[in-house]
Amino acid sequence: MTPAAVPEAVPVLQPAPAGAPVTQDLHTIPRRLPEGGRPNLVGMTREAMRAALIAAGTPERQAKMRANQLWQWVYHWGVRDFDAMTNLAKDYRALLAGHFDIALPQIVTRQLSDDGTRKYLVRIEGGHEVEVVYIPESDRGTLCISSQVGCTLNCSFCHTGTQKLVRNLTTAEIVGQIMLVRDDLGEWPVPGAPKVETRLLSNIVLMGMGEPLYNFESVRDAMLIAMDGEGIALSRRRITLSTSGVVPEIHRAATEIGCQLAVSLHATTDAVRDVLVPINRKWNIQTLLDTIRDYPRLSNSERVTFEYVMLDGVNDSDEDARRLVRLIRGIPAKINLIPFNEWPGAPYRRSPPARIQAFADIVYKAGYASPIRTPRGEDIMAACGQLKSASERARRARPAVAAPLA
């Protein structure tokens, strides 16, 4: 949804660097999503898993218990090998192996920034590619995941907006992004080992490619799996869904997912927002803000985040800052100010640092937190959508771009 960094020079796609983190042995079974093969357990809800087990021959009275066991193996322990599921009888493991796959999308390339940011290009069924970015900080590790291949919304500052929508991701492909990065970080819990207090992958933001509220059911099911206490077990407070402003689905996100909400605002007048975020022509600023005021979970401890990309001479004046605080008055909120990541051919420039600071000061003095996002991964292609475009250009130029990691 939002750009993450400005590359100074566009690097060549890189395979995994030597000495990359080692994936635990338990997780080395298939990573490629099955193409029309056996049903994949990854992406199944508890109810779907139970029904699939019954269809595969599990007696109905045992199905709930078996689904719970399998659920924990797949989503909590990250196990891909049915033979490693030691609390299941051998013949039952064989039955499962004959009926199901446990498979993730495939990492095509991974770029490692000097600042620790990892950017992955991930291949999904049909050969399509999406981007996933892991951003480590001292007290957290945030994973930015994608919900669609391309996007319909054409936000004029966004590189992904230049790529047309190919399709929505499935639940398996969305939750699979989290699982494969846990693989890459070597972060699945080990049975019997002490619980880790601070996770490497502790937060998720749905700010990658696509508009998550245009793929509601798959995003919801994937996030419910991520939040499940017997699954990946991330708190709903550590998951943020970022929308460009799909007004009819915002209330539903609060009630059916219950995660934190971020809104790509980026402008303080409809005339400017109509250009930057064209969905504004359908649901304008006033309609959007009225809907957010009604977001059931909003309180001082659960604020909405407004994303605001700083574009030189477009939306960054003192008057914009003052108008912004008038517009959001009464909404528990923080405003993330994002220095624009220029990409080749971008029609905008990043606001100068002093302008961004002056804007932040006005918002802060009005009582709102206004952190300026530190650009990350400046030495890799971290603006959303860039890595995918570079991969497509490279593929057109030559048949193979880099050795797969898995």
Ligand code: SF4
């Ligand atoms: S909604 Fe689509 S075009 Fe707009 S910022 Fe998000 S990914 Fe880019």
